[in-house]
Amino acid sequence: MDFASPADLSPLPTAEAPRDCPLCPRLVEFRHQCRAEHPDWWNAPVPVFGDPQAWLGIVGLAPGKQGANRTGRPFTGDYAGDLLYATLARFGLSEGDYAAHLGDGLRLKGAIILNAVKCLPPQNKTLPAEEANCRPFLLTAIAQLPRLTSFIALGKVAHDTLCRSFSVPLARARFAHGAVHALPDGRTLYDSYHCSRYNQNTRRLDAGMFEAVFERAIADRDG
Numbered sequence: 690m691d692f693a694s695p696a697d698l699s700p701l702p703t704a705e706a707p708r709d710c711p712l713c714p715r716l717v718e719f720r721h722q723c724r725a726e727h728p729d730w731w732n733a734p735v736p737v738f739g740d741p742q743a744w745l746g747i748v749g750l751a752p753g754k755q756g757a758n759r760t761g762r763p764f765t766g767d768y769a770g771d772l773l774y775a776t777l778a779r780f781g782l783s784e785g786d787y788a789a790h791l792g793d794g795l796r797l798k799g800a801i802i803l804n805a806v807k808c809l810p811p812q813n814k815t816l817p818a819e820e821a822n823c824r825p826f827l828l829t830a831i832a833q834l835p836r837l838t839s840f841i842a843l844g845k846v847a848h849d850t851l852c853r854s855f856s857v858p859l860a861r862a863r864f865a866h867g868a869v870h871a872l873p874d875g876r877t878l879y880d881s882y883h884c885s886r887y888n889q890n891t892r893r894l895d896a897g898m899f900e901a902v903f904e905r906a907i908a909d910r911d912g
């Protein structure tokens with residue numbers, strides 16, 4: 690089956706990894722395994738999705754197996770995506786109906802979704818070396834977003850990746866749900882627990898807690 694390249698699907702084509710990015714051997718091996726098991730799935734680095742004029746960057750951990758790794762769009766087709774896309778719609782950050790597949794016509798308005806790591810990790814756990822390998826793609830994407838003033842980090846790995854990206858010592862910016870951190874370049878980082886199925890099922894995160902993070906970011910934007 691022929692697939693598009695990540696760049697072909699991206700609003701920031703020059704910030705994307707190639708479809709067969711070789712930089713993380715463990716993830717490459719897992720990718721090949723998934724391609725053998727599910728040849729009709731995306732099974733490649735997942736491109737960013739959203740508005741290139743976004744003020745808000747939402748940074749997740751890595752593709753979910755049944756979600757982005759299957760469909761080729763961040764958070765699309767899995768449990769985490771149901772809450773994220775419902776929240777984006779609720780705050781007017783999307784246009785059209787989310788229907789959990791690439792062709793649903795959904796567009797983001799003022800928001801863009803990026804991942805700390807672009808390839809599916811086994812057991813949803815990334816390694817520090819993989820986070821470091823993929824960070825240049827994230828930094829290149831951020832550099833191409835002229836209106837970006839705010840980030841929402843979904844989980845500690847995304848938080849730590851953003852801190853490292855902006856040379857913020859982790860000891861001075863500890864991750865906590867609802868925490869807000871000023872970044873040295875004037876942008877703001879808002880922390881949220883990841884909207885994963887696990888966090889929702891264990892009631893670590895509910896819709897109200899998740900929405901409160903977006904509400905705060907929007908209130909700060911509006912002054």
Ligand code: SF4
Binds near residue numbers: 710717
């Ligand atoms: S995670 Fe990033 S750096 Fe590693 S192989 Fe995938 S695209 Fe390349």
